Amino acid sequence: MTVQTQLKLANFSCHNLKPINLQLESGETISISGESGAGKSLLLRAIADLIPHQGQCFFKTQEMNTFAPQQWRRQVAYLASESQWWFDSIGEHFDLPLSEQTASYLKTIGFSLETLNWDVMRCSTGERQRLGIIRALASSPHVLLLDEPTANLDTGNSLQVEKLFWQYQQQTQCSIIWVAHNQEQIQRVAQRKFEIRHAELIEVQV
Amino acid sequence: MNVVSLSLFDLSLAAALVLVMASLSYFMQLKMTQTILVAALRTVVQLLLIGLILKWLFAQEDFFWIGIMWLVMLLVAGREIMARQTRRFKGVWGYGVGTVSVFISSFVVGIFVLTLVVDNTPWYTPQYAIPLMGMIIGNTMTAAALSLESLTKTAWQQRMIIEARLALGQTWRQSISDIARQSIRIGLFPIINAMAAAGLVTLPGMMSGQILGGTPPAEAVKYQILIMFMITAASGFATLIAVWLGARHLFDERQRLSIQHLHAER
Numbered sequence: 001m002t003v004q005t006q007l008k009l010a011n012f013s014c015h016n017l018k019p020i021n022l023q024l025e026s027g028e029t030i031s032i033s034g035e036s037g038a039g040k041s042l043l044l045r046a047i048a049d050l051i052p053h054q055g056q057c058f059f060k061t062q063e064m065n066t067f068a069p070q071q072w073r074r075q076v077a078y079l080a081s082e083s084q085w086w087f088d089s090i091g092e093h094f095d096l097p098l099s100e101q102t103a104s105y106l107k108t109i110g111f112s113l114e115t116l117n118w119d120v121m122r123c124s125t126g127e128r129q130r131l132g133i134i135r136a137l138a139s140s141p142h143v144l145l146l147d148e149p150t151a152n153l154d155t156g157n158s159l160q161v162e163k164l165f166w167q168y169q170q171q172t173q174c175s176i177i178w179v180a181h182n183q184e185q186i187q188r189v190a191q192r193k194f195e196i197r198h199a200e201l202i203e204v205q206v
Numbered sequence: 207m208n209v210v211s212l213s214l215f216d217l218s219l220a221a222a223l224v225l226v227m228a229s230l231s232y233f234m235q236l237k238m239t240q241t242i243l244v245a246a247l248r249t250v251v252q253l254l255l256i257g258l259i260l261k262w263l264f265a266q267e268d269f270f271w272i273g274i275m276w277l278v279m280l281l282v283a284g285r286e287i288m289a290r291q292t293r294r295f296k297g298v299w300g301y302g303v304g305t306v307s308v309f310i311s312s313f314v315v316g317i318f319v320l321t322l323v324v325d326n327t328p329w330y331t332p333q334y335a336i337p338l339m340g341m342i343i344g345n346t347m348t349a350a351a352l353s354l355e356s357l358t359k360t361a362w363q364q365r366m367i368i369e370a371r372l373a374l375g376q377t378w379r380q381s382i383s384d385i386a387r388q389s390i391r392i393g394l395f396p397i398i399n400a401m402a403a404a405g406l407v408t409l410p411g412m413m414s415g416q417i418l419g420g421t422p423p424a425e426a427v428k429y430q431i432l433i434m435f436m437i438t439a440a441s442g443f444a445t446l447i448a449v450w451l452g453a454r455h456l457f458d459e460r461q462r463l464s465i466q467h468l469h470a471e472r
Binding site for chain 1: 364366367369370371372373374375376377384458460461462463
């Protein structure tokens with residue numbers, strides 16, 4: 001597949017962050033780290049158009065504001081560090097029946113179709129986190145904004161989740177912005193690495 | 207039929223009961239004594255005043271003054287709705303959402319009933335126009351206040367959920383639909399309870415009043431049914447409008463949750 005710019009930030013900023021210029025290729029993953037409170041989550045939420053911001057953000061060549069908000073958020077999906085559930089059972093949060101693709105993701109990280117009947121309250125935080133990831137992938141986004149997606153997971157599950165994102169990326173050529181603290185994980189997943197220091201997004205080599 | 211007219215002495219007997227209650231609360235250190243006495247005093251003053259005003263108003267039969275009276279009722283109701291909210295909207299919306307929803311619902315229903323159902327000449331005959339509108343406004347006020355309180359409070363508590371639903375590509379309507387539905391239901395509980403229990407658990411106030419006033423029970427019952435239906439319709443409209451306006455105002459033009467439009471908790 002030809003490489004092309006998938007997501008572009010032009011003088012993009014929110015809250016105290018200095019304006020950011022950034023291009024993400026299709027199939028590329030970048031990481032963002034930084035102290036807590038540095039504004040990593042705010043940046044991701046701004047890119048998903050969940051909070052106000054200045055500057056411009058393009059998907060391919062089209063500016064954010066030319067999309068209906070819900071359309072934008074389906075393509076540029078933000079995954080919060082803590083998954084949220086509002087119905088009683090897991091399955092009610094999905095468009096049923098599941099596509100074959102989504103069902104196979106379930107299996108990739110150790111669930112089955114039976115999982116859809118589970119009671120949300122009886123799932124562990126880690127299970128909910130992983131199911132939340134599948135739920136986000138079900139609408140086939142082109143850009144993933146991951147806010148510490150493995151923060152609540154043990155090492156084994158973290159690796160499984162990394163593999164799932166990698167598979168998804170291979171199939172869809174999606175771009176990923178991955179907020180993470182763990183240096184080893186950053187080394188494994190990201191081609192370019194960024195850090196927020198003093199309200200500025202800078203590329204780092206480590 | 208004769209109405210037993212209450213003398214000043216009769217009323218002071220009732221007042222004595224309140225005094226007994228107040229002194230009890232004093233000895234039991236409920237710290238309510240002053241509140242009870244002030245509230246009792248307010249009842250006396252406010253009702254005497256409204257008695258005088260109504261007496262004057264009934265003599266006028268002037269639409270202008272009736273309109274003024276309605277307006278005062280509406281504005282006070284709007285203020286009460288605002289005062290009931292733990293997290294009210296900032297700025298003009300804090301007052302506006304409740305007042306607008308009560309205005310539209312109660313005036314549409316009230317004027318409909320006065321012109322087409324009661325059908326007096328003139329339709330605004332104060333003896334009907336004032337108490338009917340008062341009952342509608344009073345009850346829609348409760349409905350609007352309850353539903354708005356539920357909407358804003360739940361939206362605040364579930365702001366993470368709302369944002370997660372938006373992030374999954376839901377529209378603002380979808381993301382708050384469950385909260386909105388629940389808030390409408392809560393607003394309608396009082397009148398639905400009142401309808402379901404009418405006559406079995408409670409004799410509704412207005413009907414009791416009419417019967418005390420000497421109206422034949424069968425006639426009083428018909429009026430009570432009219433009132434109940436009126437209030438149900440008006441409360442329904444009021445909660446729908448209040449919840450719709452309020453929910454809309456919780457999102458901005460890009461359908462982002464604008465939870466900062468709510469005041470901090472009081």
